[in-house]
Amino acid sequence: MDLKQHYTSLYNQSIEKIAADTYQIDNQIDSLSDNRFGISLLIRPDSHTKKNIQGFLDELKQIDPELYYYPSSDIHITVLSIISCYDGFDLATISIPDYAAVIEKSLVEIKDIAINFKGITASPSAIMLQGFTNSNSLDDLRNNLRKNFTNSGLEESIDKRYSINTAHATVARFRKKISNKDKWIEILEKYRNFDFGNFKVDKYNLVYNDWYQRKQFVKELHEFQCS
Numbered sequence: 343m344d345l346k347q348h349y350t351s352l353y354n355q356s357i358e359k360i361a362a363d364t365y366q367i368d369n370q371i372d373s374l375s376d377n378r379f380g381i382s383l384l385i386r387p388d389s390h391t392k393k394n395i396q397g398f399l400d401e402l403k404q405i406d407p408e409l410y411y412y413p414s415s416d417i418h419i420t421v422l423s424i425i426s427c428y429d430g431f432d433l434a435t436i437s438i439p440d441y442a443a444v445i446e447k448s449l450v451e452i453k454d455i456a457i458n459f460k461g462i463t464a465s466p467s468a469i470m471l472q473g474f475t476n477s478n479s480l481d482d483l484r485n486n487l488r489k490n491f492t493n494s495g496l497e498e499s500i501d502k503r504y505s506i507n508t509a510h511a512t513v514a515r516f517r518k519k520i521s522n523k524d525k526w527i528e529i530l531e532k533y534r535n536f537d538f539g540n541f542k543v544d545k546y547n548l549v550y551n552d553w554y555q556r557k558q559f560v561k562e563l564h565e566f567q568c569s
Contacts, residue, residue, distance in 0.1 A: 345508065349463040349472045353534070356464035360520065360527060366467040371410050371517045371554065378427035380499075381436075381563065383445060383487070384547045384555075385419040387511070391459060391539030392417060395471065395513060398462070398533050402469075402514060405525045410515040415557040419457065419473060419511050421480070421546060422487050426499045427553045433561070436497060438548075442564040444494050445548060448486035449566060453479045457509050459538035462530060467516055469530065471538060473509030480509060515554075544568050 359365045370376050387395070392414040399411045424441065425431060456476040463470050484506070491498045520526050546566040552559040 345474060346472075348508070349461070349510075352465060353463040356466055357527065357530070359466045360464070360523065363519070363523075364466075365516055365520075367516050367518065368410070368467055369517075371515060376553065377429045378553045379431045379433075379550065379559070380423060380425040380427040381433075381441065381548065381550050382423045382555075383421040384549055385421060385455075385457070385509075385543050386547065387417060387419075387457070387459065387539070388541040389414075391541050394536075394538040395459070398529075398536065398538070399513060401529050401532075402526065405529060406521045408518050408521065410517040410554075412513045412554075413557070416555050416560075417511055417513060418555055419509050420506060422484055422500060422506065424487070424491065424498050424500060424548075427551070428499075433550050438563050440494070440496055442548060442566075444490045444496065445487065445546070445564070445566060448483060448490050449546070452483050452486070453477060454568065455479045455483075455543040456540060457543065458540040459511065461535040461537075462513075462533050463510065464530070468512045469514040470510045470512050473511060475509050481507070 356365070370378075395417060396414055402409070403411055425436075458474045458476075459471040460474060461472040463472050488500055491500055545568060547562060548564040548566070549555075550561040550563055
């Protein structure tokens with residue numbers, strides 16, 4: 343897959359939907375009865391990159407403060423959703439050390455990964471950063487996890503929703519109709535190829551999370567330091 347072409351195609355299709363008011367509004371963000379939880383392996387960007395991301399989001403907020411913007415604490419790259427969020431998932435039903443052991447095994451011989459957030463893309467329901475890696479190591483890690491969890495007998499729902507193969511990060515969601523659509527799109531175009539930063543992955547985090555990875559719901563389960 344040509345990643346740049348993939349991101350560009352996503353952006354063009356989604357901007358058309360935004361311009362035509364056919365984008366998807368997420369009605370669950372403010373729901374008090376949303377009980378969708380799961381576990382995921384994450385990468386979080388460094389502080390310098392997060393500062394640049396917030397600069398972009400601040401400009402969008404000035405145009406429309408009512409949309410959902412991710413705080414720095416919640417911005418992440420999903421390596422893999424090991425148990426995709428579902429209503430009623432109970433952390434007490436799984437053995438965290440068993441999951442950590444499978445991940446440790448999957449990380450063996452994975453080389454250093456560096457990620458560059460360069461430019462933005464979109465989906466019909468969200469705005470995302472375009473992530474590019476320095477090698478195939480993230481793909482290798484995901485494939486190791488898929489194989490090792492399949493063979494583990496542990497509860498998992500990897501790739502059940504969709505097969506993840508990019509290093510994107512979601513930073514904004516449409517929870518209401520965009521109030522000043524033309525100006526909002528103008529800011530998106532301004533940041534279409536903006537370089538938000540390059541960072542080396544120094545750790546991975548296994549977390550219990552809600553659908554949006556909100557800090558108040560996330561529980562850190564295990565941290566894996568890169569050697």
